[in-house]
Amino acid sequence: MQNDFLNPNPPVQPPAQRSEGCLGEVTWLGMGLTLPMVNLNFYRKAAARKLSSALIVFFVFALILTLLTTVVISRGLKAADQAMQEAYAKGDFPTITIQDGQATVDAPQPFYILDQADMLVVLDTTGTITEIDPDRYSQGIFLTRESIEILQDDGRSQSLKLSDLQEVMGQNPLVLDQASVKTYWQTFSGVFTLLSFFALALWHMLVRLGYLALLALLFWPLVRQIRPAVGYQTVFGIGAYVLIPAMILNHLITRSGVTFCGLQTLILAPLWALVLWWALRDPAGKVAETALRPWEMLIPLPLFALIIVDRMVNIPNGDIYLWGAAALTLLAAAAITRLLPASKTHGAGTPPTIEPLP
Structure with missing residues (x-):
């Protein structure tokens, strides 16, 4: 084998396969949790990465949801404890x-x-x-x-x-x-909070993962009619990223008082289809591709922070503030894209082929 030092033009490893190191993986994790909300070009980059990157983002997002909901449940139990103590103090319990x-x-x-x-x-x-x-x-x-x-x-x-x-x-x-309720309620609260954490983790991490896998199986044959080289893993990986904006939109709608069975699927499916079309529509060959800028992760953070605060304290008319924050987030992303266009990098327009499941 010829030494790279003697070879003036050694083969270049594709960007999607090049090792990025710990910092690069952490940066991608941050972008994977935020950029799906504000940057469509993120999905083109995501389509060229390994499925493991999407799974890491999915599980971290699921863990965040689990912890947030567990904290909300714990706060509700504490509020009930306080109400019972006040009722006992008045002799009304x-x-x-x-x-x-x-x-x-x-x-x-x-x-x-x-x-x-x-x-x-x-x-x-x-x-x-x-x-x-x-x-x-x-x-x-x-x-x-x-x-x-x-x-x-x-x-x-x-x-x-x-x-x-x-x-x-x-x-x-x-x-x-009155003598025993505080002790028993504290024990019950601790047990129920712990059980809730594991139940929520099971729901968000495993049940939702199976739900995504099933939807990907439905999308994959349709994608192969247009792009036969695209594997199941690519379709599934993109869906894992699309889940984040889909769940944000689902939360905004349910916070407005609209909820029914199948709402999340009704939101996720068309978003997933549109993103697949966008991410995989380029013809084969070298195409100009917009570079991702890590600092754009900051754009949706105010919206995420407002959602967390609203989950904790239930802000009066919170749905109005949330929709306003979402609109400002999208406007900010559009303005930054127009006023501060990203540099162009040249790379393969078609994501690397991933062998389909047997």
């Missing part, structure tokens, strides 16, 4: 007895502990109330005869059977009165 997995309350029901615009805490073992209305409340805790139902601010509900709670507490009957 009934005694709750849980025996053999079934609860009884020594007071007329439904018994409302906290009933505010964004939070409901209610006891009803009679069946008068069947669920917390997600159109009226953003969060809630509901004691039924056999379970504790918790409504999250994203509209999903979690349930804990009272029999499981008794098993954790090691008490039968389990009596919640």
